[in-house]
Amino acid sequence: MNQIGEGYVQVGRLNPSISFYINEKTEHKVVIKRILITQGFKELAVYKRINQLCLNGVPKLLDYWMDERYLYLKISHMAGISLNRIHEPSHAALKRHFIDRFDQVIFFAEQMLKNFHRTGYLHLDIKPENLMLDETLNLTLIDFGVSAASTEQQTNGGTLAFMAPEAVHMTAPVDELSDAFSLGMSLKYVVEGEISRLSRSGLERLSELCHQDKKLRRY
Ligand SMILES: Nc1ncnc2c1ncn2[C@@H]1O[C@H](COP(=O)(O)OP(=O)(O)O)[C@@H](O)[C@H]1O
Numbered sequence: 001m002n003q004i005g006e007g008y009v010q011v012g013r014l015n016p017s018i019s020f021y022i023n024e025k026t027e028h029k030v031v032i033k034r035i036l037i038t039q040g041f042k043e044l045a046v047y048k049r050i051n052q053l054c055l056n057g058v059p060k061l062l063d064y065w066m067d068e069r070y071l072y073l074k075i076s077h078m079a080g081i082s083l084n085r086i087h088e089p090s091h092a093a094l095k096r097h098f099i100d101r102f103d104q105v106i107f108f109a110e111q112m113l114k115n116f117h118r119t120g121y122l123h124l125d126i127k128p129e130n131l132m133l134d135e136t137l138n139l140t141l142i143d144f145g146v147s148a149a150s151t152e153q154q155t156n157g158g159t160l161a162f163m164a165p166e167a168v169h170m171t172a173p174v175d176e177l178s179d180a181f182s183l184g185m186s187l188k189y190v191v192e193g194e195i196s197r198l199s200r201s202g203l204e205r206l207s208e209l210c211h212q213d214k215k216l217r218r219y
Pocket residue numbers: 014017018031033059075076077078079081082129130132142143144145
């Protein structure tokens with residue numbers, strides 16, 4: 001038996017930090033995320049809080065261990081594709097479905113984020129790579145590598161193209177609204193070029209999330 005657990009075999013590897021395993025008996029899929037110990041404790045803390053609250057819409061931490069250099073997180077596998085792959089030709093049907101049902105998508109995406117914020121953490125790196133989308137248009141949030149407690153004043157950055165103006169320019173403290181902005185920008189990334197196909201209410205909701213002026217953002 002390895003540390004991953006009895007019956008699990010590796011079925012893929014995205015990069016040196018992310019490997020996919022399946023239990024041959026139960027068909028249960030898990031992800032092993034390897035992080036430098038010096039950087040991994042924040043993500044571990046977020047996962048512990050997620051487990052405590054039994055939150056849906058995010059992976060669960062199933063186990064963790066360490067060696068001299070790395071922390072290993074065994075987390076539940078989220079179905080679907082990361083949102084950055086939505087423009088690939090093989091996902092055209094899913095993309096069309098996403099656009100056709102945009103009102104529903106944006107509603108559930110916001111619920112999912114509000115649910116995550118119950119942990120008391122801000123994600124601070126919401127972007128298409130860190131959102132998983134399944135066939136039923138369910139969106140889940142992954143990667144808590146730069147998350148910070150909402151009471152913390154200091155943050156560790158994020159990804160420029162999706163960051164809220166106050167996070168980029170440090171003109172105001174980041175908070176839940178800053179995450180909501182990044183979520184809006186990630187949804188916009190999918191519908192860009194197809195705006196005319198969105199419903200009026202979907203479009204209005206999207207522009208509220210992505211408002212440059214934080215005071216005017218509604219979340
Ligand atoms: N729980 C998961 N379920 C399915 N895929 C995952 C999961 N965690 C990570 N991945 C895949 O691995 C990629 C990188 O994972 P992530 O946690 O974002 O690592 P990094 O901190 O290196 O960005 C994601 O974009 C996604 O494709």
